[in-house]
Structures are given as C-alpha cells and as structure tokens.
Amino acid sequence: MPLKKTVPEMQAIAKTIRREIIEMIGAAKSGHPGGSLSAVELVVTLYFDAMRHDPSNPKWPDRDRFILSKGHAAPVLYAIMAECGYAPKDKLNTLRKLGSVYQGHPDVRFLPALEASTGSLGEGVSLGLGMALTAQLNGSPFRTYVMLGDGEVQEGQIWESAMFGAFHKVDNIVAIVDYNGIQLDGFVKDIMEIAPLAAKWRAFGWHTIEIDGHNIPVIQAAFKEASETKGKPTAIIAHTIKGKGVSFMENNPKYHGTAPTPEEVKLALQELQ
Amino acid sequence: MTPTKPKFELKLGMATREAFGKALVVAGRENKDIVVGDADLSKSTYTSLFHHEFPERFFSCGIAEANMVAIAAGLAYAGKIPVVASFSCFVMNKGFEQLRVTVAYPKLNVKVVGTHSGISIGEDGPSQMSVEETSLACSLPGFVVLSPSDEVATTALVLAAIKHVGPVFIRTGRMKTPIIYPADQKFEIGKAIELIEGTDVTVIATGLLVAEAIHAQEILDAEGISVRVIDIHTVKPLDCDAIQRAAADTGAIVVAEEHLIDGGLGVRVAQVVAETHPCVMEFVGIHDTYAESGAPEQLLDKYGLIARDIIAAVRRALARKK
Numbered sequence: 130m131p132l133k134k135t136v137p138e139m140q141a142i143a144k145t146i147r148r149e150i151i152e153m154i155g156a157a158k159s160g161h162p163g164g165s166l167s168a169v170e171l172v173v174t175l176y177f178d179a180m181r182h183d184p185s186n187p188k189w190p191d192r193d194r195f196i197l198s199k200g201h202a203a204p205v206l207y208a209i210m211a212e213c214g215y216a217p218k219d220k221l222n223t224l225r226k227l228g229s230v231y232q233g234h235p236d237v238r239f240l241p242a243l244e245a246s247t248g249s250l251g252e253g254v255s256l257g258l259g260m261a262l263t264a265q266l267n268g269s270p271f272r273t274y275v276m277l278g279d280g281e282v283q284e285g286q287i288w289e290s291a292m293f294g295a296f297h298k299v300d301n302i303v304a305i306v307d308y309n310g311i312q313l314d315g316f317v318k319d320i321m322e323i324a325p326l327a328a329k330w331r332a333f334g335w336h337t338i339e340i341d342g343h344n345i346p347v348i349q350a351a352f353k354e355a356s357e358t359k360g361k362p363t364a365i366i367a368h369t370i371k372g373k374g375v376s377f378m379e380n381n382p383k384y385h386g387t388a389p390t391p392e393e394v395k396l397a398l399q400e401l402q
Numbered sequence: 403m404t405p406t407k408p409k410f411e412l413k414l415g416m417a418t419r420e421a422f423g424k425a426l427v428v429a430g431r432e433n434k435d436i437v438v439g440d441a442d443l444s445k446s447t448y449t450s451l452f453h454h455e456f457p458e459r460f461f462s463c464g465i466a467e468a469n470m471v472a473i474a475a476g477l478a479y480a481g482k483i484p485v486v487a488s489f490s491c492f493v494m495n496k497g498f499e500q501l502r503v504t505v506a507y508p509k510l511n512v513k514v515v516g517t518h519s520g521i522s523i524g525e526d527g528p529s530q531m532s533v534e535e536t537s538l539a540c541s542l543p544g545f546v547v548l549s550p551s552d553e554v555a556t557t558a559l560v561l562a563a564i565k566h567v568g569p570v571f572i573r574t575g576r577m578k579t580p581i582i583y584p585a586d587q588k589f590e591i592g593k594a595i596e597l598i599e600g601t602d603v604t605v606i607a608t609g610l611l612v613a614e615a616i617h618a619q620e621i622l623d624a625e626g627i628s629v630r631v632i633d634i635h636t637v638k639p640l641d642c643d644a645i646q647r648a649a650a651d652t653g654a655i656v657v658a659e660e661h662l663i664d665g666g667l668g669v670r671v672a673q674v675v676a677e678t679h680p681c682v683m684e685f686v687g688i689h690d691t692y693a694e695s696g697a698p699e700q701l702l703d704k705y706g707l708i709a710r711d712i713i714a715a716v717r718r719a720l721a722r723k724k
Contacts (some may be wrong), residue, residue: 190481237508245479249503255469256504259476259484262461266437266482286500289469297461 132184132213134177136345142177142212143169143345147374148401149208149221155394157225160233163384164278165205167309167369170343172209175274178345179352184214187242191271194244194260198253199278199307200234201386206243207231215242251284253277254304258294261302272356273302280312283321288333294362295334303355304335304364307342309371311382330364342367375400412580412613419517419574421556423448426485428557429564430456436564437477439463439470439486446576447487447517471497474512475504483511483564489523490516490532490573498538505569506542512569514539515560518576520660521693521701522610528692537665539571540638546591547638549573549667551612554583555635562591573609573637575660577698580613582633594641600630603716603723604648604655608634608667610707611658611686617709622716629716637667642674649679654719658686658712660702682722684715 134142146169154160172195176182180193197206204224211218216230223229230240234248245256257275264271281287294302306326314320323329330337336358338351348367355363371385372378375397378389389397415421430436430452439461444450453460463470467488474484486493493516494501505512519532539547546566550556556574563570582597589595597612598619607615612633619629630652632644648655655675657668668685675681686707693701702708 194480245476246503246508249499251468252472252500252504255472255500256476256479258469259473259478259482260480261476262437262473263477263480263482266459286466286468286472289464289466290472293463293466293469293473296464 132177139173139177139345143173144401146208148398150204151389151394151397153204153221153224154388156222159388160204161201161386163371163378164199164202166373167371168202168205168307170345171305171348171367172205174345174348176209176213178349187215191269193271194273196245196253196257196275197235197247198275199281200247203235206235216240250281251286254287254290257302258290258299261299264301276305276307279306279308279317279323282323291333298360299362300359302362306366307369308366309369311371311385313385315382327366334361335364336361337364339366342369343373414578415553415581417576417578418550418556420448421553422515422560422574423451425557425560426452427455429561435483437482437484439474441465441467441470441488443488449487467492467496468500471500472504475510478510478512485513487515489530490519490535491530494535494538501542506544509544509568511567513563515572517574519573520575521705522575522577522698524698525695527695531693533662533688535573536637536661544569546570548635549608549637550635551609551633552579552582554585554587555589558589559635566591575610582612592636592639592641594644595633597633598631600628601652602628603719604630604632604652605658605712606632606634606655606671607658610660614709615658615712618712621713634667640670640674645671645674646678649675649681654682654723656684656712656715656719660707661687663687663689682719684719686711686715
C-alpha cells in the first residue's frame, strides 16, 4: 500500500528528515551529511508517493524496492525508514555505534528491512537489475529504484550495468543520480568530469529525464513518466545541492564526509526549524 | 628414475566443465528458480546447454563479469537461485569485489562456477589461467568451495550446490578427465572421500590431481609403500576429521593441487594438521609463478603436477618421518 502524502506534508517530512540526519551524524561524530541532505526530497517522494510498499509487511513479495547504491548516504535512508516505521526512530542516534541496526553503511544483517547491503560504489544498478529481472520472470508488478551518487558513475561497473539494462529492456528499473556536483576530494568537475551525464545515459539506451531534485512535484512527475516508459529503463538525473538546507554545508566539499561539531549541530538545527 | 607410467589407465571421461553444463540442465528441469548468467563464454563453460533449453532463464551479460556477479546477487535477494559462470580467472578476479560485497557479505544464495581452472587450460597461456581461484574463494566468509575431480563428482556436487542454501564456488577444468567414481557414488558437501586405504603416508588431492594421486599410489604400492589417498572435493569447509585421522594414522601427509601453493588446499590442510595432530607434510602445487603456453600435459609435467611429483613428495615425507 503506498503511503500517500500531500506535497506540503512531504515538504514537512523532508525538514524532519534533515534534522534527524544532522542529529544522527552529530551524535556519531562521523559520517556523510552532504550527500544525505542532497537526496532528501528524492527519498521522501519515493517512500511517500512513488513506491508501493507496506511497513507492516516489509517482505511483501510485490513491494517496490529501493537500493541506496551511494551507501554512505545511509543516514537519509535510515531516517526515512524510521519515518515509515521500518526501523526504530528512537535509536537513530545510535548510528555507527557497535551493534546498532544503523551501521555505517546499509547492512541487511543488522536491518533486514533494507533491500541490500551497499557501500562499495558502482554496484547498485546491477543489484537492482537482478531484482527487476526477478519481477519480470515472476510476472510481478514491483519496480526497483536505485539511487546513485554523481561521483559514483565514475565506476566502470555502472556502465556495464547501463548496457545490460537497455539491452535486456529492463523497463521496471529506475536509476536516480543525485547530481550534487561534489565528491570526497572536491568538485566532480575537478576530480573526473562526468558531463554530459544525461547524454551518456541516453547513449546507453536509457530513457533519461533531467530534473530539479529538490522540487517534489517535479520529482513526482519524473517517477510517473518512468513508470509509463516501456521497453527501456529510465535514468533520472536529479540536479541537487550538496548539504541542502544547512547554509554552511551547501556546496561545501568539506561536508561530504565530515560530521558537524556540537556547535554546528545547534546552528544547523536552528536553520531547519 | 621413478617410473611415471601407471600400471593401468583410468578411463577418460568428459571435462568437469562439460559435466557442470549438463548437470545444470538437469537441475534447471527440477527447479524453475534457477537462473543462469554467462559473460560471452557460454560455449566454453557449457552454460549454452542451459541457454538452449531455458532461454527465458538465461541472461547474456556480455564481457562484464563484475556486473554479472552483482546481478546474480540482485536475483538472489529477490528469491532466485542464480548460477553465473566464466573462466575461473575472469569470474574470480574481475568479479571478486562484487563477490565480496554483494554476495558473501549478505551471504546470498549465489552459485559461481569457474571453468578452465589451473594451468591445464594449456595453449592460451597465463592471462587465461587461474592459479589462485581457490585461495580467493576460500577468503570469502560463508562460501562453500567445491573442487570436483571427475564428471561423476561434478554432476553430484553441482546438484548438491543448488540444494545448499548459501554462496558456493565450483572449480572446474577444461581438459577431459579420467573417471574415478562409479556412477552411483554418493557425495556430501564437506565430507572427503577416502579412495584408497593406507598406513604409511596419506596423499590428499583435489581436482585433476586426484587421478595423479591414484597413479602414484599404484606405483608406490608395488614398492611396498602403503599410501592412503583422499579426495578433498570440498576445500571449504574442510573435512577436519578425515585430515586429523590421516595425520594420526599415517604420520605423513602430501597435499597435491593444480593451484598456487600459497593460499591453496595445502596450507588449509596444514592449518588443520597444526591444530589437531602435527605431522610431516609436503606440498605438490605451483611454486609462486605463472605458467606459459603449451600442451596441458607438457605444462603439468614442467610445473611438477603429475604422479612423478607426488611420488617424489611421498619419498621426502617418508624420509623426514623416520
């Protein structure tokens, strides 16, 4: 059953998720805030609009799947799963601590409601293709969504999987690139340019949509367009802002993988009131 | 000179890769959840047989092993029993990161089959030869690692691997292989087979070297040396009881494998021996090198992987035992 929310409700949830991301990573004293904050609207729209899923039945065979291929953005996934009821909200601040269900990168051994263990970049589309093929073989209606980082597409396996998806006409998968322009060492354009990214996915045979990855109605329309696209997989290039919502984190490579200090947590939470 | 010609020849059967391809079709008829992927080598790995009979359950992955392995993981997450095959060197080396993070780490029900293992692939040379696949496979927590010695063992172990829930690697070879077992021989994952009883020394072998161990035993037996021969078809988990018994009963163990000695069956057996019943050990395998092009028989001879080399190792072991 889809957990349908209105756009204003989703915008409010997005703000809650951002606060939880800051609190979790602040408490952990390590983690990746920038790429979690950039993906918030995309993930909220998936879990509260686009995806068919049922938190009371997490292993429902026909549920839509979400794979966070950019596994370092685990905090945004944990926060949304807690918001839906798949995971305990009161334990979010145990992120990265020994024995926590909220491991540093998503780990199905600790949180079985996750769809996949991820963290080594480049693997998520392949995993998603395996799930999407299963849906086709079983005649199941479920769709598979995979979120990638922009730096992640530098991995060669992404393009192996892109070729496979188009060749085998896997039209029940959507790859979403969180194109925030920053990776660990700096700006993507300075580390290994990936532009023109939409043209690359098109050339690999994917129906490709470029959107503002913070505009919920636009994101909704893109997922709808993907679901109506037959005979080829869909790539959504979502232009986003790294660190979105916290002024001093926005577009700042430092916050790819640096936790906010207690002082910065306070400042960030004030901005996210 | 030690004679290298055995008293009698074992009958030559099919290659273990071909036995795998045929067994996979049999398994596919029984179990509709089996899905097969191959990376442009299906005619060599014999997954082409499965492709022919079940085209809707076969996925051509192109020459892209990393993607193939991770797609198998996705299929397994969603409840399928994926089997992916390629030459051992390609699937294990190019797919290793994906085997580690997407298959072994969540312990998924994926079956990985490496064909053309060892140097007996022959003329194609070292870029296509695998001398480290067993070491790599054993380093993946939770993996079962199978190394059948003939077509009978391969057929039985492929079917056992499909029934086993969890990740499995099966090592097969290119060459036609002598038939060691009767058609009705029973195989159990993790249970070594004591082929020949003996009391002076034990030869523990796997894969192609099992037939060589049998030949070595025949020659040594004629000299009055009593050799126990054990086929370790499951390299992981090892049959620790059989190894401990061999160490206790015979006091000397030779391990023979078509693999680098570093990280291979021998060092794994040595660990069990060290932990349970220390005894003299010798190792027949590839010594820290890559091989070269040549006929398989020439390569096995040059790199010291035939009965003659097992016999020499037995003599060294017996000399040290005294």
